[in-house]
Amino acid sequence: MPEPTPLSSAASPSASSTEFSPSAFSTAVVSWFAVAARDLPWRRPGFTAWGTLVSEFMLQQTPVVRVVPRLAEWLARWPTPASLAASPAGDAVRAWQSLGYPRRALNLHACAVAITSRFGGEVPRDVPSLLSLPGVGDYTARAVAVFAYGDRHPVVDTNIRRVIARAVDGAPDAAAPNARRDLPAMAALLPPSDADAARFNAGMMELGALVCTARAPRCSSCPVADLCAWRAAAYPSAPVARRPVQKKYEGSDRQARGIVLGVLRASDDPVPHTALAEALPDPARLGRALAGLLADGLLVTPAADLYALP
């Protein structure tokens, strides 16, 4: 729930009569971002488009603090798409370590292959080409175009959807994701210049991650508190629309996949079925995990009774 609400300033005469101003809003976010931004390596000058693609891939499902060390190792080893394309996909899965969702490692390797074969080794710059890469969706494609190439596009992640829902729409939380609505909503807020648009995209993500958080927004530290429609409306509360709870991980097939992959990652050589059965004694669960990983391309069987990373 929001902090105790000093509504005195929001209750000023202008608050309800003034229309929402995108330029005032974006200016406040960009100014705040210049001061409050975290030191994220892929936003430092000199970062390559490949580095941005790798970082955004890792960030698809994983918090910044866990990504940073993996990213440095990854780029030291594979500084270009061609270098990764020349390695086996299994090496990418190993280097992914415990970032989670290992199919992202496989997709990133497939991106390296596609970039090398279809784009002359250069990460493409236009959004449709980026979207054609495996594992690259609306978010990653535009994040690369904006942060690596400096072009002007709306980037929409879950944090930005929440900030817009609150500050612009006066709602407690974002509705279900919908690109046909979310992308234009963000586009309508973008400042005119490419450089400011990039800062605004990054600033909105940081604002949602650090200040306008899902459960305990820090409104007293918010650079747009005075412009926020949700705050002006005295924080109407949500009719608690809880999303369906995630299934229990313990004992799940999901966990089983992780266990199998952990064994394979730890071994330089293909492992026999008995080694997997030792780590995962439930034969039915092991069978489902192996079938799933095989279907996803995260597992190969180089010989009868042997299992390995691709």
Next chain:
DNA sequence: TGTCCACGTCT
């Protein structure tokens, strides 16, 4: 101690 939660893409 555990249960809940976040995260983007694909199908």
Next chain:
DNA sequence: AAGACGTGGAC
């Protein structure tokens, strides 16, 4: 289009 997909930190 609802659900699968992994992990580690918050509560």
